Amino acid sequence: MPARARYDAETIHAILDEALFCHLGFAVDAQPFVVPTIHARVGDRLYVHGAVASRMLKVLASGAPCCVTVTLLDGLVLARSAFHHSMNYRSVVVLGTGRLVEEPSEKLRALEAIVEHVAHGRSREARPPNDKELAATHVLSLPIEEASAKVRIGGPIDDEEDRAWPVWAGVVPLTLAAGAPIADARMSPSAPPSDVVTGWRRPC
Numbered sequence: 001m002p003a004r005a006r007y008d009a010e011t012i013h014a015i016l017d018e019a020l021f022c023h024l025g026f027a028v029d030a031q032p033f034v035v036p037t038i039h040a041r042v043g044d045r046l047y048v049h050g051a052v053a054s055r056m057l058k059v060l061a062s063g064a065p066c067c068v069t070v071t072l073l074d075g076l077v078l079a080r081s082a083f084h085h086s087m088n089y090r091s092v093v094v095l096g097t098g099r100l101v102e103e104p105s106e107k108l109r110a111l112e113a114i115v116e117h118v119a120h121g122r123s124r125e126a127r128p129p130n131d132k133e134l135a136a137t138h139v140l141s142l143p144i145e146e147a148s149a150k151v152r153i154g155g156p157i158d159d160e161e162d163r164a165w166p167v168w169a170g171v172v173p174l175t176l177a178a179g180a181p182i183a184d185a186r187m188s189p190s191a192p193p194s195d196v197v198t199g200w201r202r203p204c
Contacts, residue, residue: 001150005149006151014203015070020118021039024056024067042109046144048098048142049139067093069091072091078170079158088152090151098142106139111134119197
């Protein structure tokens with residue numbers, strides 16, 4: 001629905017930042033592919049990464065157009081009629097052409113941003129990538145230029161003649177919540193989880 005569209009950078013960036021992962025669409029010889037992957041936003045650019053052998057990154061590094069989407073599900077909208085059931089959500093679509101990140105310092109910043117996107121503060125604790133790992137990893141940069149968001153909020157939009165139908169109607173809110181951390185089996189008792197782990201939450 002056009003009324004749900006948003007085009008301002010603040011809304012688009014906030015949704016991209018809160019979403020843990022994206023779906024990246026591209027085509028190879030007229031065959032479409034949609035691949036889930038981790039992303040990170042730095043300013044007005046999106047970064048994704050993968051193995052040097054990744055077909056996805058090879059295709060996109062060649063200049064093929066791509067489409068990146070994210071969706072945040074905020075609630076189930078239960079109406080009085082089956083037709084008007086819906087969901088409250090926030091989504092973004094980014095269209096564009098990416099480039100392979102060649103400059104070493106930008107590549108390191110992008111990979112750090114991806115780690116920070118998953119768990120804020122984690123890049124200060126984990127070992128940084130070594131030369132072998134960097135050589136085995138491609139990073140793609142995509143400008144956030146042609147982008148739009150869609151947002152649905154609120155309750156069901158029932159037809160007036162259905163208002164008296166004897167069934168509950170409203171919204172079941174949904175949130176992403178972290179459970180208690182589970183330590184690796186070989187984790188030393190002398191290294192308890194930091195605040196990065198115990199205080200993990202998504203931006204909102």
